[in-house]
Amino acid sequence: MENPPKKENTNIGYWEQVLETPTPAYQELFSAEREYLDKHILPDSFVLDIGCGEGRNMQSILQNTKNVYGIDNDPKAVKDAKKRFGEIETVQVAVASADNLPFENETFDTVTFLMILPNLENNKESSISESARVLKKGGKLILSTFSETAFNERMKIYKMLNAPIKKIEGTKVIFDESLGANTSEQFSLDELKSLGEKSSLRIVDSVKVGDIAYIVAYEK
Numbered sequence: 019m020e021n022p023p024k025k026e027n028t029n030i031g032y033w034e035q036v037l038e039t040p041t042p043a044y045q046e047l048f049s050a051e052r053e054y055l056d057k058h059i060l061p062d063s064f065v066l067d068i069g070c071g072e073g074r075n076m077q078s079i080l081q082n083t084k085n086v087y088g089i090d091n092d093p094k095a096v097k098d099a100k101k102r103f104g105e106i107e108t109v110q111v112a113v114a115s116a117d118n119l120p121f122e123n124e125t126f127d128t129v130t131f132l133m134i135l136p137n138l139e140n141n142k143e144s145s146i147s148e149s150a151r152v153l154k155k156g157g158k159l160i161l162s163t164f165s166e167t168a169f170n171e172r173m174k175i176y177k178m179l180n181a182p183i184k185k186i187e188g189t190k191v192i193f194d195e196s197l198g199a200n201t202s203e204q205f206s207l208d209e210l211k212s213l214g215e216k217s218s219l220r221i222v223d224s225v226k227v228g229d230i231a232y233i234v235a236y237e238k
């Protein structure tokens with residue numbers, strides 16, 4: 019768990035504001051994610067949360083298993099998550115990049131990848147392929163992301179929080195450098211399907227949450 023981050027990323031500050039003041043659409047997403055994790059995380063299984071941020075989803079996962087690892091490439095997020103779960107011996111949090119995971123092949127029963135795909139820009143395929151590598155055979159990758167109908171909801175919250183938008187290209191929003199991970203994208207189910215297929219992952223379940231998101235389960 020000691021690989022250095024590949025790049026700096028400081029969008030956690032913005033995300034923490036979203037978590038503090040979620041719009042109804044985000045509230046619906048967060049509650050759907052909690053339900054989904056509760057349904058899919060098996061008791062005592064080993065789970066890796068990629069892009070764990072300050073630990074929102076780790077908190078949900080901990081309801082089902084205490085064997086939880088979180089990684090994020092933002093040192094501040096990792097510091098916050100460590101502080102939050104420091105007392106639980108079986109929880110580990112480390113700075114690492116999604117496309118270069120410091121774990122052996124086939125280590126985890128489940129990998130979670132929640133609301134990080136929109137920010138990955140050129141690292142999407144390499145990060146999904148790394149997730150697949152560390153998953154055991156038959157293990158699941160649970161991913162949530164903005165859906166192809168999310169644009170208006172995304173713009174609503176960017177405006178509400180005065181996010182520093184530099185440019186909009188179609189539905190891709192590019193923020194200025196102050197936000198670190200400065201791109202946000204949205205995806206159709208077909209795009210998510212082919213992204214998984216490139217790493218031999220197939221979608222075994224999916225839900226659409228309002229206009230804003232998909233939550234999908236891939237199996238290795």
Ligand SMILES: C[S@@+](CC[C@H](N)C(=O)[O-])C[C@H]1O[C@@H](n2cnc3c(N)ncnc32)[C@H](O)[C@@H]1O
Nearest residue numbers: 033069070071074090091092115116132133134
């Ligand atoms: C929108 S936040 C979501 C945080 C958390 N998963 C949640 O749903 O509350 C995206 C997170 O992904 C992290 N992140 C972005 N690119 C990353 C990368 N290449 N490797 C690891 N973490 C990354 C960011 O630092 C941030 O904490």
